Amino acid sequence: MTRQDTRTAMTASFWNAEGGEVWVRSQDLLDRLNAPIGEAVVARADPGPGKRVLDVGCGAGATTLDMARRLGPAGSCVGVDVSGPLLNLARQRAEAQDLPQAQFIEADAQDHAFEAGAFDAILSRFGVMFFPDPDAAFANLRRALKPGGALVFACWRGPAENPLSQIPLQVAAPLLSEPPPPPGDGPGRFAFADPDRVRGVLDRSGWRDIAITPLDAPMPLSFDELMVLSLELGSLGPILRREDEATRARVTDAVAERLRDEVRDGVVPMTGACWLVTAVG
Ligand SMILES: C[S@@+](CC[C@H](N)C(=O)[O-])C[C@H]1O[C@@H](n2cnc3c(N)ncnc32)[C@H](O)[C@@H]1O
Known part of the structure; x- marks a missing residue:
């Protein structure tokens, strides 16, 4: 598999x-870091008790469960995701938390035939940047929403505003067997970094009253947690998993040496720089 294929x-x-399995292993860390973003999205999207909400790219379901709790037993929050491993964890959590109103479907949100007008609101925490055809996906989501319903999602601003996401790749680049692919606007974590692109996608797919505002959240973590984030979960993860053991060891040492500089009083004071995007269907 070439690097281009890996990114695709x-x-x-x-x-x-692999993406789902790696996320399942680190879900507790990810949920802790991403909690303030999830809280902002869920609070903004909440249509009130008894309503029906769709959580797009719900992963292991943290935001689905939070929204389901708010909606109460008469409502429902449906999480949709393509990842079997993450949905297994989401279902286990819903059962453990006794939230039958949290439901999950394994489907591609870009083209899944949702019942038209079935939802009062649609939300997503970092689950909408991976569509191969974003215009088609957001048109499909709009059909699933009642007319006048709200779309609320969080996506990442660019690498320059999230510098810790780039350092591991920069440090690793000279040690890898091939250069890593340059960041592009294809599916991926930073696909919606450009607010004009997001506005264009939403405009073309029929959304109105589009608002895109910065959302910054403190995401403090330990050095060991930053290493997990850098070597397994970030853009370097899939690349490193395809290198041999000796290269992985060299990259790990180099990244560790560089990232130690980021520790202040035993903690890495990371901030997540995101967009909070809202629109009306
Ligand atoms: C960065 S994770 C975020 C997961 C979760 N929302 C959270 O905040 O923990 C992105 C999620 O989007 C899902 N995803 C990617 N493409 C998708 C698609 N076309 N349809 C549905 N889910 C998708 C992935 O499987 C993954 O669970």
Whole structure:
């Protein structure tokens, strides 16, 4: 598999295999870091008790469960995701938390035949940047929403505003067997970094009253947690998993040496720089 193929595979097949498995292993860390973003999205999207909400790219379901709790037993929050491993964890959590109103479907949100007008609101925390055809996906989501319903999602601003996401790749680049692919606007974590692109996608797919505002969240973490984020979960993860053991060891040492500089009083004071995007269907 070439590097280009690897990046392309950040779509359904990636998330249903290695991406999903790696996320399941680190879900507690990810949920802790991403909690303030989830809280902002869920609070903004909440249509009130008894209503029906769709959580797109719900992963292991943290935001689905939070929204389901708010909606109460008469409502429902449906999480949709392409990742079997992440949905297994989401279902286990819903059962453990006794939230039958949290439901999950394994499907590609870009073209799944949702019942038209079935939802009062649609939300997503970092689950909408992986569509191969974003215009088609957001048109499909709009059909699933009642007219006048709200769309609320969080996506990442660019690498320059999230510098810790780039350092591992920069440090690793000279040690890898091939240069890593340059960041592009294909499916991936930073696909919606450009607010004009997001506005264009939403405009073309029929959304109105589009608002895109910065959302910054403190995401403090330990050095060891930053290493997990850098070597397994970030853009370097899939690349490193395809290198041999000796290269992985060299990259790990180099990244560790560089990232130690980021520790202040025993903690890495990371901030997540995101967009909060809202629109009306
Ligand atoms: C960065 S994770 C975010 C997961 C979760 N929302 C959270 O905040 O923990 C992106 C999620 O989007 C899902 N995803 C990617 N493409 C998708 C698609 N076309 N349809 C549905 N889910 C998708 C992935 O499987 C993954 O669970």
